[in-house]
Amino acid sequence: MNKQELVKQLKKEGFTDVRVCPLPPNTDTPEHTHDEHTVHVILSGGLEIFDSEGRKTYHPGDRIEFPAGTTHKAKGLTKSGKMIVGVRR
Numbered sequence: 001m002n003k004q005e006l007v008k009q010l011k012k013e014g015f016t017d018v019r020v021c022p023l024p025p026n027t028d029t030p031e032h033t034h035d036e037h038t039v040h041v042i043l044s045g046g047l048e049i050f051d052s053e054g055r056k057t058y059h060p061g062d063r064i065e066f067p068a069g070t071t072h073k074a075k076g077l078t079k080s081g082k083m084i085v086g087v088r089r
Contacts, residue, residue, distance in 0.1 A: 015086030023081035045081015
């Protein structure tokens with residue numbers, strides 16, 4: 001699926017505020033939660049997620065969902081990368 005098709009599909013699934021965002025470049029984001037259910041689809045680059053289940057690496061095409069209140073942190077694996085992010089309220 002291309003970027004426009006992914007955005008359209010996520011909106012059909014009830015996600016709002018769907019947008020393309022940069023991945024954190026070779027950087028750790030601190031442990032955090034989201035107030036709403038979020039989805040992240042990797043477009044380019046790579047992302048490591050650390051949560052209660054351990055560490056997992058995501059690549060282009062991979063989809064990650066975080067129910068509201070899920071504690072996690074992330075690390076970008078490349079100098080640049082992009083993902084689509086959507087929120088379901």
